[in-house]
Amino acid sequence: xxxxxxxxxxxxxxxxxxxxxxxxxxxxxxxxxxxxxxxxxxxxxxxxxxxxxxxxxxxxxxxxxxxxxxxxxxxxxxxxxxxxxxxxxxxxxxxxxxxxxxxxxxxxxxxxxxxxxxxxxxxxxxxxxxxxxxxxxxxxxxxxxxxxxxxxxxxxxxxxxxxxxxxxxxxxxxxxxxxxxxxxxxxxxxxxxxxxxxxxxxxxxxxxxxxxxxxxxxxxxxxxxxxxxxxxxxxxxxxxxxxxxxxxxxxxxxxxxxxxxxxxxxxxxxxxxxxxxxxxxxxxxxxxxxxxxxxxxxxxxxxxxxxxxxxxxxxxxxxxxx
Numbered sequence: 001x002x003x004x005x006x007x008x009x010x011x012x013x014x015x016x017x018x019x020x021x022x023x024x025x026x027x028x029x030x031x032x033x034x035x036x037x038x039x040x041x042x043x044x045x046x047x048x049x050x051x052x053x054x055x056x057x058x059x060x061x062x063x064x065x066x067x068x069x070x071x072x073x074x075x076x077x078x079x080x081x082x083x084x085x086x087x088x089x090x091x092x093x094x095x096x097x098x099x100x101x102x103x104x105x106x107x108x109x110x111x112x113x114x115x116x117x118x119x120x121x122x123x124x125x126x127x128x129x130x131x132x133x134x135x136x137x138x139x140x141x142x143x144x145x146x147x148x149x150x151x152x153x154x155x156x157x158x159x160x161x162x163x164x165x166x167x168x169x170x171x172x173x174x175x176x177x178x179x180x181x182x183x184x185x186x187x188x189x190x191x192x193x194x195x196x197x198x199x200x201x202x203x204x205x206x207x208x209x210x211x212x213x214x215x216x217x218x219x220x221x222x223x224x225x226x227x228x229x230x231x232x233x234x235x236x237x238x239x240x241x242x243x244x245x246x247x248x249x250x251x252x253x254x255x256x257x258x259x260x261x262x263x264x265x266x267x268x269x270x271x272x273x274x275x276x277x278x279x280x281x282x283x284x285x286x287x288x289x290x291x292x293x294x295x296x297x298x299x300x301x302x303x304x305x306x307x308x309x310x311x312x313x314x315x316x317x318x319x320x321x322x
Contacts, residue, residue, distance in 0.1 A: 002133060002135060002142065002273040003053075003054045003055065003056065003131070003134060003273075004048055004053060004054065004055045004056075004134070004135045004136075004137065004269055004273055004278060005055070005056050005057075005058065005126075005129055005134055005135070005136045005137070005163075006041040006042065006044050006045040006048075006055060006056070006057045006058070006059075006136075006137050006139065007041055007058055007059050007089070007132065007136065007137065007139070008039040008040065008041030008042050008057065008058075008059035008060075008139060008140055008143075008144050009059050009060055009111075009114070009138070009140065009142055010039055010059075010060075010068055010091070010111035010140050010141045010142065010143045010214075011038070011039040011041075011042060011059050011060060011061050011066070011082070011090055011091075011111075012037075012038040012039045012042075012069075012090060012091045012092060012093040012108075012109070012111075012113070013035065013036075013038060013065045013068055013069055013090060013091070013092050013093070014035065014036050014037070014038030014039075014092075014093050014094075014095065014298065015033065015034070015035050015092060015093070015094050015095070015296070016032075016033065016034040016035075016094075016095045016096075016097060016256070016296060016297050017030045017032075017033055017065075017095070017096050017097065018032040018033070018097045018099060018296060019029045019031060019096060019097070019098060019099070019134060020098070020099055020100045021098065021100045021101070022096055022098040022100075022101075022103070022105065024316070032097075032296070033062070034296060034310070036072055036073075036076075036091055036297060036298075037068075037069040037070075037072040037076075038069075038072045038298065039059070039093075039139075039140050040055055040138075040139035040140030040168060040259075040261075040262050041057065041137065041138070041139035041140055041262075042059075042069070042073070042145060042264045042299075043139075043259045043262035043263065043298045044139050044143070044168075044263075044266040044269070044299075044300040045073075045078055045138045045267045045299075046076065046138055046266070046298070046299030047058040047077065047262065047263045047265075047266025047267060047270070047288055047292070047299045047301055048266045048269060048270045049077060049078050049268045050299065050300065050301050050302070050303060051266070051288070051301070051306060052128075052270075052303060053154070053269075053270040053273060053274070053302050054086070055071060055078065055079065056079040056080075056081055056083070056129060057078055057079065057080050057081070058080075058081045058082055058083070058122075058125060058126070058127055058129060059082055059122075060082065060083055060084075060085050060090075060112055060114060060118065060122065060143060061082045061083075061084055061085070061090045061112075062084060062085035062086070062087075062088030062089050062090050062112045063088060063089035063090060064089070065089055065090035065091070065092065065176060066082070066084060066085070066088075066089070066090040066187045069082070069090055070082060072142065075134075081123050081125060081129060081193070082201060083118065083122050083125055085112045085114065085118055085146060085189050085269070088112040088113065090111075090112060090249065091108070091109035091110060091111050091112070092109050093107070093108045093109065094105065094106070094107040094108075095107075095241070095256065097255070097256050097296060098212055102254060102255075104256050104258055106258060110144060111141070111143040111144060112143050112144070113143065113145040114143040114144070114145045114146050115145060115315070116150065119146065119150050119154065122154070123154065123157055123295070126157070126158060127161065130158065130161045130162075130163050130271075131162075131163075132161070132162035132163070132185070133162060133163070133164070134162075134163045134164070135163070135164045135166060135269055135272070136158050136163040136164065136165055136166065137166040137167070137168065137265065137269060138154075138155070138165070138166070138167050138169065138177075139167075139168040139169070139170070139262060139265060140169060141169065141170075141232065142169070142173050144147055148172060148173075148176045151176055151177070152176050152177075152179065155167070155177060155180040155182065156180055159181075159182075164183040164184075165180070165182040165183055166183060166184040166186075166265070166269065167181060167182045167184070167185050168185070168186045168261070168262075168265050170187065170189075170191040172193055174191060176193055178195070178219075178222055178224065181222065181223030181224065182224065183224070183225045183226060184224070184225065184226045184227070184228065184268075185219070185227055185228070185264075186228045186229075186230060186261070186264070186265055186268075187229060187230070188229070188230045188231070188232070188261065189229055189230070189231055189232075191316065192215065192229050194296065196215065196218070208231070208234065208237060208246050209237060209244055209245075209318060209320055212229060212237040212244075212246075213244055213320075215229065216229065216237060216238065216239035216244060217239065219239070220239050223234045225240070226238065226239070226278065227239055227241045228268075228282075230261060230264060230289075231249075231308075232249075232274075233249050234248070235247045235248040235249040235313075236249075236264070236282065236285070236286055237285050238278070238282055238303045240278040241278070242321060242322045243278070243319055243320070243321060243322075244319070244320045244321075244322075245278070245279065245282055245284075245317055245318070245319055246317065246318040247282045247283060247286045247313060247316075247317050248286070248313065248316045248317070249286055249289070249290055249313075250286065250287060250290045250309045250312060250313055251290075252290045252291070252293055252294040252309075253294055254293045254294065255293065255294055255295060255296050256293065256295065256296050256297070256298075257293045258297055258298055259292055259297075259298025260289040260290070260292045260293045260298075261289065262292075262298060262299065263288040263289050263291065263292035263299060263301055264285045264286065264288055264289035264292075264298065265285070266288055266301075267281075267284040267285040267286075267287060267288025267301075267306060267310075268277060268281050268282065268284065268288075269287035270284070271284040271285070279317055279319070280310070280314065282317065283310040283311075283313040283314040283317060284306065284307075284310045286309075286310075286313055287305075287306045287307075287308075287309035287310035287312075287313055288301055288306050290309055291300065291305045291306050291309060295304070
């Protein structure tokens, strides 16, 4: 199995509170509390690790929160190789799970401010970690201070070293990344709509694959080898090597959907690094996303559960040629 490198430019210390009947302006007593290293790339790394993959997590951290992020990753058995930002403090992200109404509320702090000099330090760190053919995934928002040109330069830097670049972000960062032709992107339907000014809604009379064929083909024409669009409880659609896929989502009892997109990405990359076909990798991705939603905190998936869900999903995947 190939080693995977996750890059989290906006790492966080994630805290999850479980309460009953959450209401703004009221006093609540926390029934359960979870604290773990977070940020989208770290959630991807956690999923890969729990599925049995070999992964290193890198990016930026700062201050006491940053040291806690690194310590917690090592405690989980995840290799951490972060660049520390002097005089900065990694953000805290708070999730409040209301068990009574089965809803999750997120409160996200802004990230560390990153300078051009710190970006050069990260490039040197990446150069020491990257090997030819390695999967390098950039997940999450960009930190304050990072320009679009620096972002493009970072992606090109990794591609030039023979790595397969994977990007999971949104907005202008996603648009800039598409210009750099990453191997895989994974916007949800709303992020895709913002990227292309397309209709994010599903046509009620059209089969899902028929509706999404042209958007996927357009992404492939831009140089994306494996474009994927996630559709929430309708699963995902994808295109790879002249085949269109619709992968339905398995039904689970949802506890906390936060991080399910990251678990999707972790399952996909773990499966691809293990030599799986695109079809099997997509089944594993959707299964990992569903398994994550059934847990209170992000990335804490169980390999046996994911495998069982993927086996079920595999038989339900619809495929169409060009």
